[in-house]
Amino acid sequence: MTAEEREQLEALCRRGRRLVIETVRHAGAGHVGGPLSAMEILVTLYFKVLRVDPARPRWPERDRFVLSKGHASVGLYTVMALRGYLPVEELKTFDHMGSRLQGHPDMTALEGLDMSTGSLGQGLSVAVGMALGSMRLGTGVRVFCLLGDGECQEGQVWEAAHSAASLGLGNLVAVVDRNGLPQFAWAGRRRGEVVAWDLGRRFCAFGWQVREVDGHDVGALAQALVPSPDGPVAVIARTVKGKGVSFMENDYSWHSRVATAEELARAIAELEAPA
Numbered sequence: 001m002t003a004e005e006r007e008q009l010e011a012l013c014r015r016g017r018r019l020v021i022e023t024v025r026h027a028g029a030g031h032v033g034g035p036l037s038a039m040e041i042l043v044t045l046y047f048k049v050l051r052v053d054p055a056r057p058r059w060p061e062r063d064r065f066v067l068s069k070g071h072a073s074v075g076l077y078t079v080m081a082l083r084g085y086l087p088v089e090e091l092k093t094f095d096h097m098g099s100r101l102q103g104h105p106d107m108t109a110l111e112g113l114d115m116s117t118g119s120l121g122q123g124l125s126v127a128v129g130m131a132l133g134s135m136r137l138g139t140g141v142r143v144f145c146l147l148g149d150g151e152c153q154e155g156q157v158w159e160a161a162h163s164a165a166s167l168g169l170g171n172l173v174a175v176v177d178r179n180g181l182p183q184f185a186w187a188g189r190r191r192g193e194v195v196a197w198d199l200g201r202r203f204c205a206f207g208w209q210v211r212e213v214d215g216h217d218v219g220a221l222a223q224a225l226v227p228s229p230d231g232p233v234a235v236i237a238r239t240v241k242g243k244g245v246s247f248m249e250n251d252y253s254w255h256s257r258v259a260t261a262e263e264l265a266r267a268i269a270e271l272e273a274p275a
Contacts, residue, residue: 001048001219009047009218012082013039017244018271019078019091025259027095030103033254034148035075037179037215037239042079044221045144054084057111063141064114064130068123069148069177070104071256077101077110085112121154123147124174128164131172131232142171142227150182152199158206161232165207170229174203177215179241181252203234215239245270 016039024030046052050063067076074094081088086100093099100110104118115126127145134141151157164172176199200210209228213220215237224235241255242248245267259267 001222005048006219009040009043012043012047012079013218014244014271016043016075016078016082018268019081019088020074021245021259021264021267023074023078023091023094025264026092028258029095029256030074030258031071031256032259033181033241033248033252033256034069034072034177034179035078036243036245036248036254037241038069038072038075038146038177039079039243040216040218040221041146041175041177041237041239042075043082044218044225045146046079046083048218048222049225050144051142052083052112054080054112057085061139061141064127064134064143066115066123066127066130066143066145067105067117068127068145069120069151070117070123071120072146072148072177073101073103073105076105080112086110120148120151121156124157124160124164127172127174128160128167128169131164131169132167134171135167135169140171142173144225145172145174147174147176148182149176149178149180149199152176152202158202161203161206161208161234164232169232171227172232173225173227173235174208174232175225175235175237177239178236179239181241181250181255183252183255200234200236203236208232208234210234210236212236212238216243 020035052062094101095103105113107113107116127143131143204210211224213224240249248254
């Protein structure tokens with residue numbers, strides 16, 4: 001990746017973060033922390049990795065993307081808008097009645113979405129099915145799935161992981177947004193302890209190739225988000241919840257919270273400050 005490409009992607013991330021916060025503020029509801037932690041992942045996928053064409057959202061040979069952590073939909077919508085799938089102005093309809101941009105992704109409402117998601121732990125299973133179909137049909141389609149670390153508590157994730165490795169799905173990449181702060185903790189434990197296990201070792205034990213990267217380094221992500229013919233790849237992306245805005249970072253309360261007018265102004269000032 002050239003210095004110019006990196007600069008362009010990082011600028012898109014800053015703009016995406018501002019749009020996320022503004023969109024949730026306008027809607028009066030929505031998730032902020034997760035979309036901000038996943039911004040570099042989404043931008044790198046849609047602007048550097050995925051073979052897609054916004055002008056042909058149903059192009060049969062496009063790569064597929066599944067947002068398993070569907071509550072981070074506003075982050076996905078923002079990046080899709082920046083990529084040209086929908087007008088940026090349409091973000092103002094987020095979570096409104098009749099909008100194409102619902103609180104969780106609805107593939108029947110918005111072209112360009114490959115799966116409707118929301119119930120955590122299910123997205124990887126869908127991605128496995130897509131990857132298996134592509135492999136057996138010989139289409140060359142690659143499949144990418146973004147999970148939250150909190151949802152990796154779901155048993156279905158590991159059933160899917162076992163199947164993917166057993167099937168030798170060399171066209172599948174799972175990315176874990178490893179921000180360490182799910183919305184809820186188990187009784188008597190801090191939130192960070194809920195996902196303190198070594199996810200890389202777990203995927204490795206299931207037969208996956210594991211790549212651990214800084215989830216806010218677009219260059220490192222671009223190198224890691226590449227399928228392997230030897231089997232499925234798990235990218236453990238170390239991220240910061242609420243990344244990019246100092247008073248939101250590492251604060252679980254921003255998992256789902258609307259910024260006040262003053263907080264919005266402070267966030268914009270930080271995001272637009274010279275690097």
